[in-house]
Amino acid sequence: MAAARTFAVLRTCLIMKFLFDLFPILLFFLAYKLYDIYVATAVAIVAALLQTVLFRLKNHKFEKMHVITLGILILFGGLTLVLRDPVFIKWKPTVVNWLFGLTFLGSRFIGKRTLVERMMSHAITAPAPVWLRLNWAWVVFFVGMGILNLYVAYNFSEDTWVNFKLFGMMGLTLLFVFGQAFYLSRYMVLNEQNK
Numbered sequence: 001m002a003a004a005r006t007f008a009v010l011r012t013c014l015i016m017k018f019l020f021d022l023f024p025i026l027l028f029f030l031a032y033k034l035y036d037i038y039v040a041t042a043v044a045i046v047a048a049l050l051q052t053v054l055f056r057l058k059n060h061k062f063e064k065m066h067v068i069t070l071g072i073l074i075l076f077g078g079l080t081l082v083l084r085d086p087v088f089i090k091w092k093p094t095v096v097n098w099l100f101g102l103t104f105l106g107s108r109f110i111g112k113r114t115l116v117e118r119m120m121s122h123a124i125t126a127p128a129p130v131w132l133r134l135n136w137a138w139v140v141f142f143v144g145m146g147i148l149n150l151y152v153a154y155n156f157s158e159d160t161w162v163n164f165k166l167f168g169m170m171g172l173t174l175l176f177v178f179g180q181a182f183y184l185s186r187y188m189v190l191n192e193q194n195k
Helices: 002-034 038-060 065-085 087-107 115-120 128-155 158-194
Strands: none
Touching: 002 038, 002 065, 002 115, 002 158, 038 065, 038 087, 038 158, 065 087, 065 115, 087 158, 115 128, 115 158
């Protein structure tokens, strides 16, 4: 019973965080549908800046993911706006995903715990091999998402890419997060039985 409660709390927290992180992408999508890629890019930059400031005001600290994403968005979005070339904004999700994949990979070799374990061990107890498998899963996921983004960006229309950026990437990420939560729940139940 306690494992089910923990799983429900974890799922709710992940969904709320995901929705907050989705804010600039959603506004990018809406601006694109109403205007064009350039207006959408400018809106995404402003939304990501607002998101970062609001998080800072609420939590009295910056979240590294928001700051990194904002920096990459300003760079690639800025190039898109200045050069009037959407290829830069299309590369942004790939660069972000590959950077996160590299971070998860690097965490395997720095310190005693993987990044996944550092992020979640305060709420969940699992054996070290489980954390290692989850960490590798995130590395593969981020690399795969970066490749998939480029495939869609270069082989389909701009409109299809924008739809994929919101619905495809969001859907795949949600499936992946729920899969990880389900995988972890097996070990949470095991931990409860051992107490």
